Amino acid sequence: MTLQLRVYVPPHPLIQHWLAVARDASTPSTLFRSAMTELGRWLTYEAIRDWLPIQETTIDTPLAPSPATFIDPTVPVVVMPILRAGLALLDGAQALLPLASIYHIGFVRNEETLEPSCYLNKLPAKFDPQTRVLITEPMLATGGTSIAAMAELTQRGVDPALVRIISVVVAPTALQKLSAAYPSLNIYAAAIDEGLNEKGFIVPGLGDAGDRTFGT
Numbered sequence: 001m002t003l004q005l006r007v008y009v010p011p012h013p014l015i016q017h018w019l020a021v022a023r024d025a026s027t028p029s030t031l032f033r034s035a036m037t038e039l040g041r042w043l044t045y046e047a048i049r050d051w052l053p054i055q056e057t058t059i060d061t062p063l064a065p066s067p068a069t070f071i072d073p074t075v076p077v078v079v080m081p082i083l084r085a086g087l088a089l090l091d092g093a094q095a096l097l098p099l100a101s102i103y104h105i106g107f108v109r110n111e112e113t114l115e116p117s118c119y120l121n122k123l124p125a126k127f128d129p130q131t132r133v134l135i136t137e138p139m140l141a142t143g144g145t146s147i148a149a150m151a152e153l154t155q156r157g158v159d160p161a162l163v164r165i166i167s168v169v170v171a172p173t174a175l176q177k178l179s180a181a182y183p184s185l186n187i188y189a190a191a192i193d194e195g196l197n198e199k200g201f202i203v204p205g206l207g208d209a210g211d212r213t214f215g216t
Contacts, residue, residue: 004179004183005175005178005179005182005183005184005185005186005187006185006186006187007170007175007186007187007188007189007192008046008047008186008187008188008189009188009189009190009191009192010042010043010046010188010190012042012046014038014042015039015042015043015190016190018035018036018038018039018042018190019035019039019168019169019190019191021034021035022035022036022039022168022206023204023205023206025207027212029212029213029214029215032212032213033088033213036088036089036092036138036168036209036213037088037089037091037092038092039089039092039168039190040088040089040090040091040092040093040136040166041092041093041095041096042092043089043092043166043167043168043188043189043190044089044092044093044096044097044134044166045096046188047134047164047166047186047188048096048097048134048164051132051162051164052071052072052077052132053071053072053074053075053077053130053132054069054070054071054072055069055070055071055072056068056069057069057070073099075128075130075131075132076101076127076128076130076131076132077097077099077100077101077131077132077134078100078101078102078103078127078131078132078133078134079093079094079097079100079101079102079103079133079134079136080102080103080104080105080123080133080134080135080136080149080153081102081104081135081136081137082105082106082107082135082136082137082145082146082149083104083105083106083107083120084106084210084214085137085138085139085208085209085210085213086135086136086137086138087136087213088136088138088209088210088213089136089137089138089166089168090102090136093134093136093166097134100134103122103123103124104120104122105118105120105121105122105123105149105152106118106119106120106121107119107145107148107149109142109144109145109200111199111200114142114144114200115144116144116145116148118148118152121152123152123153123156124156125156126156126157127153127156127157127158128157129157129158129159130162131157131158131162132162132163132164133153133158133162133163133164134163134164134165134166135149135163135164135165135166136166137149137165137166137167138167138168138169138206138209139167139168139169139170139202139205139206139209140165140167140169140170140171140174140175140178140187140189141171141173141174141196141200141201141202142171142173142174142177142196142200143173143174143175143176143177143178144177146165146174146178147177147178147181150163150178150181150182150185154182159184160182160184160185161184161185163182163185163186164186164187164188165185165186165187165188166187166188166189167187167188167189167190168189168190168191168206168209169189169190169191169192169193169202169205169206170187170189170191170192170193170202171192171193171194171195171196171202172192172195173195173196175187175192193205
């Protein structure tokens with residue numbers, strides 16, 4: 001069976017509401033941060049469906065034995081924000097995955113070549129092959145940063161099929177590149193936008209997510 005990248009755009013009214021708040025150029029930084037936190041929360045909720053490892057067992061209720069399902073604590077779960085904009089979605093994701101390990105990786109994009117370069121890498125030398133990784137990256141524009149981040153993960157033993165990316169807005173260019181490089185990947189986004197402008201920014205997009213989050 002041929003693998004094919006899957007992109008999910010959940011039709012949830014809360015996701016669409018907070019997306020609209022984040023897109024609005026008049027939204028102040030404090031409210032923009034709230035919108036990103038909420039988008040991180042709801043996109044994570046959708047992404048971890050049928051993804052978290054579980055244990056089936058039996059427990060005793062006050063009245064009788066009952067089948068029960070628990071999250072399996074022996075399987076590692078990681079949240080990896082791509083700095084710096086990925087931090088905007090972290091609080092929402094971490095609220096649903098409080099026991100997940102947080103690993104940081106930072107990239108800066110050359111505004112002339114649009115190529116990313118890594119300036120911070122706090123990943124371990126090796127991951128358990130069962131590790132689930134949730135990447136938080138508000139915008140997938142050219143796809144260069146996400147490709148580079150995935151390369152760092154796979155070099156350390158992560159199975160791309162166990163990776164989920166949550167992103168607010170994505171462009172077809174990034175999806176095409178990720179599909180070619182990592183066809184087993186799953187992406188959860190609030191919207192798929194039209195494309196990129198001459199500077200490599202997503203249109204209509206939401207501007208610079210990092211600047212708007214941190215008020216810089």
